[in-house]
Amino acid sequence: MEKTVRFSISLELDLSKQFDQWMKKNGYQNRSEAIRDLIRDKLVEEEWKDDQKEVVAVLSLVYDHESRELPEVLTAVQHEHYHLIISSTHIHLDKHNCLEAIIMKGKAGQIKKAANKLLSLRRVKHGRLVMSTTGKDIA
Amino acid sequence: MEKTVRFSISLELDLSKQFDQWMKKNGYQNRSEAIRDLIRDKLVEEEWKDDQKEVVAVLSLVYDHESRELPEVLTAVQHEHYHLIISSTHIHLDKHNCLEAIIMKGKAGQIKKAANKLLSLRRVKHGRLVMSTTGKDIA
Amino acid sequence: MEKTVRFSISLELDLSKQFDQWMKKNGYQNRSEAIRDLIRDKLVEEEWKDDQKEVVAVLSLVYDHESRELPEVLTAVQHEHYHLIISSTHIHLDKHNCLEAIIMKGKAGQIKKAANKLLSLRRVKHGRLVMSTTGKDIA
Amino acid sequence: MEKTVRFSISLELDLSKQFDQWMKKNGYQNRSEAIRDLIRDKLVEEEWKDDQKEVVAVLSLVYDHESRELPEVLTAVQHEHYHLIISSTHIHLDKHNCLEAIIMKGKAGQIKKAANKLLSLRRVKHGRLVMSTTGKDIA
Numbered sequence: 001m002e003k004t005v006r007f008s009i010s011l012e013l014d015l016s017k018q019f020d021q022w023m024k025k026n027g028y029q030n031r032s033e034a035i036r037d038l039i040r041d042k043l044v045e046e047e048w049k050d051d052q053k054e055v056v057a058v059l060s061l062v063y064d065h066e067s068r069e070l071p072e073v074l075t076a077v078q079h080e081h082y083h084l085i086i087s088s089t090h091i092h093l094d095k096h097n098c099l100e101a102i103i104m105k106g107k108a109g110q111i112k113k114a115a116n117k118l119l120s121l122r123r124v125k126h127g128r129l130v131m132s133t134t135g136k137d138i139a
Numbered sequence: 140m141e142k143t144v145r146f147s148i149s150l151e152l153d154l155s156k157q158f159d160q161w162m163k164k165n166g167y168q169n170r171s172e173a174i175r176d177l178i179r180d181k182l183v184e185e186e187w188k189d190d191q192k193e194v195v196a197v198l199s200l201v202y203d204h205e206s207r208e209l210p211e212v213l214t215a216v217q218h219e220h221y222h223l224i225i226s227s228t229h230i231h232l233d234k235h236n237c238l239e240a241i242i243m244k245g246k247a248g249q250i251k252k253a254a255n256k257l258l259s260l261r262r263v264k265h266g267r268l269v270m271s272t273t274g275k276d277i278a
Numbered sequence: 279m280e281k282t283v284r285f286s287i288s289l290e291l292d293l294s295k296q297f298d299q300w301m302k303k304n305g306y307q308n309r310s311e312a313i314r315d316l317i318r319d320k321l322v323e324e325e326w327k328d329d330q331k332e333v334v335a336v337l338s339l340v341y342d343h344e345s346r347e348l349p350e351v352l353t354a355v356q357h358e359h360y361h362l363i364i365s366s367t368h369i370h371l372d373k374h375n376c377l378e379a380i381i382m383k384g385k386a387g388q389i390k391k392a393a394n395k396l397l398s399l400r401r402v403k404h405g406r407l408v409m410s411t412t413g414k415d416i417a
Numbered sequence: 418m419e420k421t422v423r424f425s426i427s428l429e430l431d432l433s434k435q436f437d438q439w440m441k442k443n444g445y446q447n448r449s450e451a452i453r454d455l456i457r458d459k460l461v462e463e464e465w466k467d468d469q470k471e472v473v474a475v476l477s478l479v480y481d482h483e484s485r486e487l488p489e490v491l492t493a494v495q496h497e498h499y500h501l502i503i504s505s506t507h508i509h510l511d512k513h514n515c516l517e518a519i520i521m522k523g524k525a526g527q528i529k530k531a532a533n534k535l536l537s538l539r540r541v542k543h544g545r546l547v548m549s550t551t552g553k554d555i556a
Binding site for chain 4: 303304305306307311312315318319322334336338340341342364365367369371372374375376377379381383391394395397398400402403404405406408410411412413414416417
């Protein structure tokens with residue numbers, strides 16, 4: 001069985017109320033799990049501060065595949081960084097629009113650089129980089 | 140050829156400098172493309188305010204597949220909402236840790252609800268919902 | 279509990295030996311499961327004979343993404359048939375070679391036609407269509 | 418420009434007619450491309466005869482996710498062989514049925530063994546292993 005550490009925290013009433021509302025809105029059913037997630041978030045954030053740390057990321061892009069040059073440039077930039085990309089899932093949303101979900105693993109610094117190249121391309125309609133973790137150092 | 144509207148904006152010197160730094164750090168090479176992306180971001184944000192609007196999302200989860208009950212619950216919750224899920228890519232990061240990238244399409248309100256159920260599950264190490272767009276109403 | 283029908287079959291000694299070898303080579307540990315799979319295979323084959331039957335398929339393609347025109351044509355043909363394609367996963371195998379696994383769902387006749395268009399494209403190095411099933415009518 | 422070798426082949430009339438029918442049925446528009454694909458197929462087949470050769474494969478499985486024990490065993494077997502699996506895409510076909518497309522890369526012998534373990538599991542409704550190639554040694 002897992003060992004558990006139990007401790008108390010004190011919160012101002014207002015902050016506590018706001019936290020409870022946030023928990024409810026986000027589907028949490030007890031405070032411990034919500035606090036655990038806040039701590040894990042900080043730890044993952046910390047991993048990304050070290051450019052040499054191995055991390056995992058999901059980059060999502062929405063674009064029109066008929067945009068002049070965009071598909072070719074997207075493919076070229078991805079192949080340039082192919083050692084960072086595990087897989088890339090492409091959804092044909094309709095006749096024009098595509099979603100691409102690119103899963104990456106590698107050094108934080110390199111992933112941020114490659115992602116910025118893709119995100120700042122002309123004619124990408126929406127893009128986001130989720131900075132996640134290999135899970136190795138997060139309990 | 141696409142018609143273009145050209146207009147000027149004025150920025151305080153300090154804000155302008157900060158904006159240039161942000162652009163550089165994020166890989167933008169000209170201000171128009173950077174501004175276009177800020178506007179598109181707001182439009183996508185707006186889409187998610189309407190619970191009835193059809194949107195697209197990518198949910199990423201990192202977890203240990205040996206966590207008691209977690210894999211079964213994840214599968215059960217996903218099947219409950221299978222009409223919202225287009226595909227789900229699973230990466231075996233190592234012997235213990237998994238990344239799951241779940242691509243969803245449907246009404247904003249339903250997606251937020253389903254995502255919160257998954258994100259707030261006990262023992263998920265890291266999770267994020269990227270609220271993106273079908274691209275239909277974004278130029 | 280599931281109801282089970284039990285019946286005997288008779289095989290010539292030679293055929294029985296060959297079947298046992300085949301089972302062993304293919305990882306089967308008992309004859310019932312092996313026979314069940316032979317029957318299911320036939321049922322799935324039958325589904326594909328009816329062009330109007332809804333089926334599921336996985337099309338895999340290996341190609342060099344620098345092949346003249348091939349990536350553009352692949353994207354164009356896929357978008358033409360976007361209503362048949364659920365998702366498409368792209369793996370950058372190395373600097374040059376790509377694997378694309380395209381998951382399709384729709385009428386058997388339409389899927390075969392679309393798949394043939396993709397498989398017969400010039401410069402595709404290797405391609406296969408796995409004709410599978412929605413599972414609805416297979417026990 | 419690519420160098421091309423041109424040579425003639427002779428076919429009996431009957432075989433030639435059958436080949437033309439096969440070509441037409443499979444979407445080929447000229448004989449050279451069809452013959453090229455036959456040769457490539459043989460080369461890929463040859464790669465798989467050498468258990469030590471690095472190859473690429475796509476394994477597809479259709480099953481009911483409510484089948485007793487099956488999802489747990491599938492996950493366990495996959496994690497046991499996680500170094501062979503690049504990614505695995507899961508489609509919720511309906512409330513009960515799932516398609517899983519597992520992309521593998523590694524030594525031919527190891528992939529065949531792992532695939533057979535998955536394909537011969539009880540209650541898998543349909544499964545196929547596509548033996549493909551890294552593309553490195555195929556022109």
